[in-house]
Amino acid sequence: MTPAVIAVVLALVLIIGGFIIANQRGQLAAGPRSRGDGPKPPPPVQAPATLLASDGAGVPGVPGLPGLPGTAGTPGRGSEGTPPALDLLNPVIPAAGRLPADAHAAHPPVPTARAAGTPAAPVGDDLGSLPSIAIQMAASTARLSIPAGSAREVEGLRRRLAAPRGGFMARLAALFRGKADIDPSVWERMEDVLLSSDVGIATTNRLIQSTRLAVEAERVTDAASVWRILKTEAHAILAIEPKRALVEDGKTNCFLLVGVNGAGKTTTIGKLATRWKTDGRTVILGAADTFRAAAVAQLEAWGRRIGVTVVKGKDGADPASVAFEATKKGVDDGAQVVLVDTAGRLQTKQPLMDELRKIHKSMGKALEGAPHETLLVLDATTGQNALQQALLFREAAPLTGIVLTKLDGTAKGGIILAICAELQLPVRFVGLGERADDLRTFHANDFVEALFGDDPSSAPEISA
Numbered sequence: 001m002t003p004a005v006i007a008v009v010l011a012l013v014l015i016i017g018g019f020i021i022a023n024q025r026g027q028l029a030a031g032p033r034s035r036g037d038g039p040k041p042p043p044p045v046q047a048p049a050t051l052l053a054s055d056g057a058g059v060p061g062v063p064g065l066p067g068l069p070g071t072a073g074t075p076g077r078g079s080e081g082t083p084p085a086l087d088l089l090n091p092v093i094p095a096a097g098r099l100p101a102d103a104h105a106a107h108p109p110v111p112t113a114r115a116a117g118t119p120a121a122p123v124g125d126d127l128g129s130l131p132s133i134a135i136q137m138a139a140s141t142a143r144l145s146i147p148a149g150s151a152r153e154v155e156g157l158r159r160r161l162a163a164p165r166g167g168f169m170a171r172l173a174a175l176f177r178g179k180a181d182i183d184p185s186v187w188e189r190m191e192d193v194l195l196s197s198d199v200g201i202a203t204t205n206r207l208i209q210s211t212r213l214a215v216e217a218e219r220v221t222d223a224a225s226v227w228r229i230l231k232t233e234a235h236a237i238l239a240i241e242p243k244r245a246l247v248e249d250g251k252t253n254c255f256l257l258v259g260v261n262g263a264g265k266t267t268t269i270g271k272l273a274t275r276w277k278t279d280g281r282t283v284i285l286g287a288a289d290t291f292r293a294a295a296v297a298q299l300e301a302w303g304r305r306i307g308v309t310v311v312k313g314k315d316g317a318d319p320a321s322v323a324f325e326a327t328k329k330g331v332d333d334g335a336q337v338v339l340v341d342t343a344g345r346l347q348t349k350q351p352l353m354d355e356l357r358k359i360h361k362s363m364g365k366a367l368e369g370a371p372h373e374t375l376l377v378l379d380a381t382t383g384q385n386a387l388q389q390a391l392l393f394r395e396a397a398p399l400t401g402i403v404l405t406k407l408d409g410t411a412k413g414g415i416i417l418a419i420c421a422e423l424q425l426p427v428r429f430v431g432l433g434e435r436a437d438d439l440r441t442f443h444a445n446d447f448v449e450a451l452f453g454d455d456p457s458s459a460p461e462i463s464a
């Protein structure tokens with residue numbers, strides 16, 4: 001045999017061997033009751049939140065119990081691969097809250113416990129297929145709960161979240177309220193509520209699956225316990241630890257805000273500047289949305305109101321040069337905060353992304369490491385479309401966090417779960433109105449507490 005023939009034979013053996021192993025793994029992960037809707041092996045089962053610390057590193061209070069891969073705090077599928085081509089001018093709006101079958105091609109959903117259209121299985125019916133180690137771990141840690149939030153903060157949030165609480169949460173709570181025990185159809189009906197509240201297919205599946213897993217591990221069927229577990233699993237999705245403090249002392253902290261027109265960038269900058277100025281920090285604003293004179297004027301109005309310097313260019317100036325000048329002024333003045341506003345017009349999608357790339361780079365030229373935060377501003381009322389925007393903007397600049405605005409204006413609000421689960425980016429702030437003080441620093445504990453309350457009876461009656 002020549003060396004070439006030996007090499008070909010060896011390669012064939014390796015490929016066939018690899019195929020057999022991969023196939024066996026796929027069957028293991030799918031278990032005996034997988035959906036059976038295609039030959040593709042589904043990704044492994046997610047561990048329930050009750051198993052995980054918020055940073056995904058392990059279980060608090062349970063030494064030596066490691067976190068499992070692919071869950072809270074670990075890079076998710078959303079950060080891998082090439083995002084699908086997106087057309088924001090013609091967004092895919094899923095009918096009845098459901099995404100088209102190929103919408104998650106680059107982000108395959110966690111398999112559901114049931115195939116579409118088939119009746120939901122009774123509680124725990126298909127949990128025999130879950131790895132027994134996961135169930136044992138869940139059982140041993142099932143009593144872990146979310147750390148208590150600050151009562152005042154939670155109460156304030158609860159009032160401002162009246163719209164999503166009256167819609168999304170009220171519909172969810174209605175599945176549990178007044179019931180001693182949950183009935184088997186609860187999962188199917190929960191799926192409908194989550195999908196129609198902008199949670200999205202992938203995250204809905206993840207949430208339901210991990211909740212069912214933990215419910216089985218705890219061996220509970222009463223509505224109050226299932227509600228508590230659902231809340232814990234939602235918290236695990238939302239609790240993504242930011243990599244750094246927003247404003248570090250002794251340096252010029254530079255922020256770049258990006259997002260589509262109308263998302264709330266300029267307003268958020270005004271709100272942040274108000275907050276940090278009130279805290280006694282020196283703040284500089286950069287008007288790099290030079291596309292419309294009105295945009296510069298809007299930022300200047302905020303600057304005057306708050307009493308902070310606004311760096312702007314001449315009409316039609318290069319936005320990157322404005323961002324550079326603002327950053328440089330921040331450094332020269334020893335300012336603690338520089339906030340750079342940008343344009344978000346989608347009619348010129350590609351130039352916008354090129355422009356953002358240039359702005360990002362120019363800030364880095366003015367100060368090494370800047371911008372320290374690139375925050376994507378998303379409007380919660382745009383639902384699943386916000387997720388598509390995020391995938392697009394992520395190509396233009398390395399995003400470090402999300403500001404989710406207008407949560408006061410939607411009866412849905414489930415997009416916050418989808419954003420965290422699929423993008424694995426921390427939500428830094430939520431916008432709850434148009435006023436300067438209507439911006440809240442996002443704390444997953446407080447947020448979940450405000451939305452869910454102690455039990456289903458604390459949610460309002462359905463109002464929308």
Ligand SMILES: Nc1nc2c(ncn2[C@@H]2O[C@H](COP(=O)(O)OP(=O)(O)O)[C@@H](O)[C@H]2O)c(=O)[nH]1
Pocket residue numbers: 259260261262263264265266267268344377404405406407408409430431432433434438
């Ligand atoms: N209800 C509500 N309105 C908001 C919020 N944030 C921004 N807005 C409003 O959304 C509109 C667009 O905001 P703007 O900051 O100009 O968006 P930009 O184009 O991204 O800069 C304005 O009317 C804002 O007052 C919010 O959290 N809640």
Ligand SMILES: [Mg+2]
Pocket residue numbers: 265266267289295341342
């Ligand atoms: Mg603006």
